[in-house]
Each structure stands twice: as C-alpha cells, then as structure tokens.
Amino acid sequence: MLLSDERDELGAIGRRLADTGLVIGSSGNISVRSGDLVAVTPGGMRLDRMAPADCPVITLSGRVVEGERAPSSETPMHLALYEATQAAAIVHTHSTYGVVVATTMSELPPIHYNTLLLGGVVKVAEYATYGTPELAAGVRAAMAGGMRAALLANHGGVAIGRDLDEAFENARLLEWLCGVYVRARAIGEPRVLTEEELAKVAERGLTPPGFPPS
Secondary structure: OOOHHHHHHHHHHHHHHHHOOOOOOOOOEEEEEEOOEEEEOEOOOOHHHOOHHHOOEEEOOOOEEEOOOOEOOOHHHHHHHHHHOOOOEEEEEOOHHHHHHHHHOOEEOOOOHHHHHHOOOEEEEOOOOOOOHHHHHHHHHHOOOOOOEEEEOOOEEEEEEOOHHHHHHHHHHHHHHHHHHHHHHHHOOOOOOOHHHHHHHHHOOOOOOOOOOO
16 A cells, blocks of 8 residues: 555544644645655545555645555645745634634734744635635635745635644644634734734744755
8 A cells, every 4th residue: 555654644644633623524635745646535435444555645736656545635736835935734624713814814923923933924815715726826826935834715724844744733833823812802902913923923833844845
C-alpha cells in the first residue's frame, strides 16, 4: 500500500478532530504529502471512521494513483497550498468559532499574541463555492507571506504544518483564537494588539519555528 503510514495517520488525526469538535460528521478534510504523492481523506466519509485504505493517494496534479474512493472535493485547495507553501500536511475544518468569525469578519483581529504562532494576523479568504478553483486561489492568497492558517468566508478554516500533528495543532490554535475573540465580543469591545506590540513579542522569539515564508 502506498503511503501506508501516512494514510494510517490521517485516520488518527481524523479521530482527534472529531473528538475535539473541530469537525462534525464528514465535514472538513485532511491531507499529507510525501515527495510527489499526497494522501487525502475521501469525500463524503466521516473522518473518525476512516481506515487507511479509504484514503486515496494522488499526484500533485490530482491524479489518483491508488484507492477506491474519490478524493475530497477540497483537493484543489490542498494541492494549491502544497504548490504555494512548504507545507507537508493540511487540515481543513468547519469549526464553530472559526465559522462565526469567517462569517462576520475580513480578518481575525490580533487580540492575543499567540496569533504570531500562525504567522501573523489571520486573513479571511473571499467566499467561493467549495471545491472550486476560485476557492483554492482565494485561500492561497490569504496564506501568502508565510501564514500557517487562514479562514474561509462563510465556510471554515485551514491550517498547514510540517507534519500532520503540527497542522492539527495549528487548526486547534486557530479555533482557540476565534473562540477567545467571539467570547470577548460578548462582554465588550476587545482590545486589539498593535503592530508595534506584536513586533516586540516577535523579537522575544514567539514566531513559527522552522517554517520560512513561502
């Protein structure tokens, strides 16, 4: 079986995503790259019920080389991010607070310095129908400049990493930041950190480790 370890890890991450509430049912998708091949979750299947054989293996052009199930409909977005970044893994979720912010904002205001761990102020990609080249292009633009995460207008969020565990943790951090912002808005107007304040934090070393800009 091609990429057997990677396909097994997709199932493990899928279960973690479901257990933490970052995905519900078959929403969201995951992929991991190894060389010129990508293992991706199948379309229309619950992420917490996948076996390794359920996850097709594709080329960087999207051609299926192994697997009976069709790749996720969001595969074009994954492939666009692999082309544009140094990511080795991608996690796309429809998490609650991420969707709330992505439905109402053009970016996630930096009310906590941990936003620097995602590369800076998280942008919201313009709305486009799921699975389309337009969505892939919009997400690619929102992730430019070394970002590790982005939100998708009226849709969800996406995070990348050097491996699946890191991509999962970035997705979890993105949801935490969105949740903090939404809860803060419920009791008042959140204080937003300035560029100067974020720069001072970055000088102390709080930046994404080992992940240079695209």
